[in-house]
Amino acid sequence: MSTHPPLERRVAADVMTRDLLTIAASESVLMAWELMCKAEVHHLPVVDDEGGFLGVVDAQTLAATWNSATPRDARRPVTAILPHRPPTAVRPSAAVADAASAMLEAGADYVPVTNEYGVLVGLITARDLIAALAGVEHDVAPRSTGMPSLYRIEPVLPSAVPARPNRGRMGPG
Template identity: 50%
Template sequence: MNALPALEERTVADVMATDLLTVTPDDSILMAWELMGRARVDHLPVLTEDAEFMGVIDAQTIAANWEPTGPERARRPVRSLLRAGVGATANPADAIPEAARTMLESGCDYVAVLIDGRALVGLLTAHDLISALAGLPPERTTRPGTSMPSMYRIEPVLPPESRHPGHSMLPPD
């Protein structure tokens, strides 16, 4: 039986999630919320079209800033809720206790895992740490033959006959 090393002896790369769903800074808060619900995740990394890491949007931040005044506020871009800077980060080679301290000091339940402080390669959440402590394997998917993480971007696709919001698709009387 292969016993895993103690959690304190493992690195962020051993525990982090690499199969990530992402959004862009211009995607709406509503879209981010819907993606979180459908994917059953609480954190979405925010990447520009050029894959530049901007930060992480989490369900707690969206819920705390939700304004039930109308759809216009829900259509605000994700960038309006991002913290200044990229937030709490770690390196894949960091020890787990170091990353956990970073989480505690930042007041977040996650750290973005970056290489060279720029390229996103994963996300380490409190859930990942608890799963590792319980002896469960990390939730990750990497493409065969590569160590690169799988990152997904979902874009809404409207049928060709759709019309601008606010206009009925029913024919006139």
């Protein structure tokens, strides 16, 4: 049985995910995709070199902007697909209903949670809200000190497409 008050009386800090996988602003769109796949997440907060929060890349945006016809697009910095406007954020003390309203107003399935200094302290996704509504306990990990989590995976892409002699010919040359 849940010991939490009803969802309508809970605050953002009660339902947010605190231990976040983030990506550096200088990383590529391909890196964002790799991280999402490896970690099985759909949202990646983007941070600058000092750990400042810039926005969130979500799987839907990544998929919509992916262009397999131009492989160089995969090397664009992840900031190239961030919305031009910073996302509306809520404070940890905001009512869950306010967080849900912020999602609806932004047309997004997430809302960042920031402290009074604009530092990212968590993220609430639609999945977090559904889990809270269903009474599923959310593992609330304490916020680690320092920079948010950041995994680094180095995909290797060819620098150029190799030339293929006799490309149009059939059979051995």
